[in-house]
Amino acid sequence: MVTRLKDIADALGVSVVTVSRALRDRPDIARETRARILDRVKELNYRPNLMARSLVTGRSSLIGLVVPDLIHPFFTEIAKALAATLRQKDYFLIVSSSESDPQLEQDEIEHMLSHRLDCFVVASCERDPHNLRRIVAAGVPLVLVDRSFQGFASNFVGVDDYRAGVLATGHLVAQGCKRIAHIRGPMTRVGNGRAQGYRDTLAKHGMPVAERYVVACGEALDSDGETRGKRAMEEVLALRPRPDGLFCFNDTVATGAMVRAMEAGLRIPNDLALVGCGNFHYSSKLRVPLSSVDQKSREIGERTAKMIVSLLKKPPARPRTVVLEPELIVRDSSRLK
Numbered sequence: 392m393v394t395r396l397k398d399i400a401d402a403l404g405v406s407v408v409t410v411s412r413a414l415r416d417r418p419d420i421a422r423e424t425r426a427r428i429l430d431r432v433k434e435l436n437y438r439p440n441l442m443a444r445s446l447v448t449g450r451s452s453l454i455g456l457v458v459p460d461l462i463h464p465f466f467t468e469i470a471k472a473l474a475a476t477l478r479q480k481d482y483f484l485i486v487s488s489s490e491s492d493p494q495l496e497q498d499e500i501e502h503m504l505s506h507r508l509d510c511f512v513v514a515s516c517e518r519d520p521h522n523l524r525r526i527v528a529a530g531v532p533l534v535l536v537d538r539s540f541q542g543f544a545s546n547f548v549g550v551d552d553y554r555a556g557v558l559a560t561g562h563l564v565a566q567g568c569k570r571i572a573h574i575r576g577p578m579t580r581v582g583n584g585r586a587q588g589y590r591d592t593l594a595k596h597g598m599p600v601a602e603r604y605v606v607a608c609g610e611a612l613d614s615d616g617e618t619r620g621k622r623a624m625e626e627v628l629a630l631r632p633r634p635d636g637l638f639c640f641n642d643t644v645a646t647g648a649m650v651r652a653m654e655a656g657l658r659i660p661n662d663l664a665l666v667g668c669g670n671f672h673y674s675s676k677l678r679v680p681l682s683s684v685d686q687k688s689r690e691i692g693e694r695t696a697k698m699i700v701s702l703l704k705k706p707p708a709r710p711r712t713v714v715l716e717p718e719l720i721v722r723d724s725s726r727l728k
Contacts, residue, residue, distance in 0.1 A: 399431050454484050454699060455503040457496060459516045461488040464671040465641075465688050466514065469536060472692025473512065480700050482509070491516040497525075504529055510699050514538055518579070520545075532702045534695055538581055546702065548695045548713045552581050555684045556588020558719040559638040559666040562682070564596050566664050566727040568636030572604040574623045574648060576640035585668065589638055604634060608644050620647025628655055635663060636725075642667035642683055649679065649724065664725040670718075680722035687715045 400407045405424065413420045413428040420428075454477055458466040474484040485503065489496035493516060500522050503511065510532040515523060520543040526533045527545075534546040563571050573589045576582030586605065593600045606626045608619040620643065627634060627648070639645035645667030649659055657663050659679045670685035694713050701707075 399428065399435065402435075403427055403431055452482050453506065453508050454482050454510050454512065455506075455508040456484055456486045456512045457489055457499050457503070458486070458514045459489055459491040461486065463643075465537075465669050465686060468688035469514075469692040469695070472689040473696050474692075476693045476696035477699065480696075482696075482699070489516050493517050493522070497522045500525060504531065509703055510534065512536055512695055512699070515540075532699070532706065534698055534702070536691055536695055538579060541580070544710050546698060546710045546712070548691050548698060548715075550686045550691065550715045550717050552584030552717075553588040553591075555668055555686070555717045556585040556638070557592050558588075558717060559585075559668065559684050560589045560592035561596075562666060562719055562721065562725060563636035563638060563664055564592065564598070566636070566660075566725060568634075568664055568727075569598070570604070570632055570634045571598070571636035571638065572606065572627050572630065572634035574606050574608050574620065574627070574637065574639045574644055576644075577609060582640060585638075585640060604630060608640060616641060616643025617647035617650070620644035620649075621651040622647075624648040624651035628652070637663055637665045639665065639667045642669040642671045642681060645681055645683070645724075646677065649677070649681070653678075660723065660725050660727050664727055666719075666725050670720050677724075679724045682722045682725040683720050685718040685720050687717065690715055 396407050396410050400410045405428070409420065409424065410428055413425045414432070456470060456473065458470070460466055470484065470486055477484055485508070487499045487503070489499060496516055500511070504526065508531060511526050512534045513523060514537045515535065520540040523533060523535070523543065523545065532546070534548060536547070537549045539545065539547045539549065560571060571593060573586060575586045590600050606623045608623040620639065623644065624647065627637060628651070637648060639648055645665060649665055652659060652663055652665070659665055665682070667681050667683040668686065670683040694715070698711060698713065
């Protein structure tokens with residue numbers, strides 16, 4: 392039998408309003424009364440009807456997160472930090488994966504909209520913000536993470552991807568690499584930003600920017616990133632003159648590229664210095680520990696949670712943007728000097 396607020400009130404000889412105020416930790420309830428109510432709540436295993444409460448208050452205390460891939464360490468770290476920080480403010484996270492499928496992303500958003508969520512957090516796999524406009528039209532606050540859209544005004548938390556490309560490529564130049572290739576990611580603002588950082592850094596140092604040294608690997612989800620990295624490395628190995636430095640779109644691609652390079656007899660970093668992006672947990676545990684650009688995934692989750700709480704307390708006049716500075720973590724895969 393489901394316990395109601397009225398059952399608790401009747402058992403203690405107080406009003407339903409008093410029980411409700413005690414559960415919301417209102418200051419106008421005596422300490423002893425609150426203690427009695429909380430003890431009885433625990434004893435009867437009472438759980439509030441959040442759906443009914445949301446109909447009254449207009450708030451569900453639920454935040455929706457849609458990401459392209461739940462296996463990917465980057466998005467996993469964001470989700471963990473986001474959930475932990477929101478929990479401190481009595482908000483709870485509902486997580487879903489679009490599997491990098493725009494139609495599935497649209498379906499997930501539509502499903503979540505029907506559950507009266509207080510806010511959406513989306514790392515979109517779309518090429519345009521069509522699905523996201525549905526959230527805005529429904530009047531639900533939206534925060535984009537990792538990926539934004541030019542011309543679409545929205546709250547955003549992410550890392551400077553252009554700077555990530557600059558850091559990785561600049562490091563390879565500083566190590567003495569003369570022919571630096573790039574295994575690039577998808578044609579999104581993330582992939583384009585890292586690729587542009589790579590190109591501009593080479594140009595800054597007076598090094599040729601040859602497009603044949605830029606090899607595409609596609610979306611490169613964590614589930615198939617290593618396979619795509621190995622495949623892209625085949626193209627890199629066929630280049631003449633062969634590159635002596637390589638910047639990879641992310642760490643899973645870099646791991647696949649490293650495995651294929653070593654199978655081909657190359658020594659890392661002597662024959663090929665290699666840098667990834669993401670600084671995933673396993674990066675330091677590889678046969679040759681991988682140098683990588685830290686994308687601050689945990690901080691992205693924490694900052695997103697704080698932004699959400701602020702948005703729900705007082706919506707800003709204009710969208711907010713938080714762009715974090717990436718950090719290069721140097722390990723053996725690129726340490727030549």
